[in-house]
Amino acid sequence: MTPANSTIYKGKTGQWAFVLHRITGFLVFMFILLHVVDISTVNSPSIYNAIHRLYGNVLLRIFEVGLLFGLCYHALNGLRIIMIDFFPDSIKNEKRVFIGIFSLSILLTVVGGVIILKPFFVGGVH
């Protein structure tokens, strides 16, 4: 087996895709833990509504945009992993697909980010 015809790990884009996949996966998992706790207050409306008013704060809205990026990247890169697993020949396009999904994640985050952050500056929602 020579490196030319094998799929030996060579770093570069695949390495960064892998590292980012782990980091975003870890962070999304941590958010799920927090999310289970905040939703559990739903039987005490005053606490639940207070928490969701707090989520309207600009810092937590930025956190929300970060979650959007983590979700988008992890979801799209997950599809890339499945693609490589089930169609091993597609590893040839691995780099282009990574650039594609990364750009799409950024695009979705920017568009979603504007929608998420806008109410804080425009007001009216509180």
Next chain:
Amino acid sequence: MAIRTLSETTGRAKTSQRRSRQNFETWSWLFMRISGLVLFFLALFHFFIMHILNDVTATNVTFVAARWKNPLWRLSDWLLLALGLLHGSNGLRFIMDDYIRRPSTRVAVKSLVYGLAGVMFIYGTLTIVTFKG
């Protein structure tokens, strides 16, 4: 390691003579792919509804009560909870196996993570089941 196995099975390895024996890691691999695909739609759609179509401050108790009147939304939220925690704790298992070298520390951290995921699963399930709008 997984990459080498892949090239072995697609390369010149004698696949015809090999009896396929699925062990825990094979099922774990398959579970991650299937749950990942389901979560792709569930999680992104959930985020879209709760954070893009509706502002986070608008998703108050009244909003949840209206939404959870339909048991299908409760089911969808419960699926997100169950699959998210399982997919996430299995992902954390890979990370813990990679970075925690001392066996005693690994057992301790794994117990903590699995315990926390289990408690969160029960806690979340109770929240979804016991809520009365």
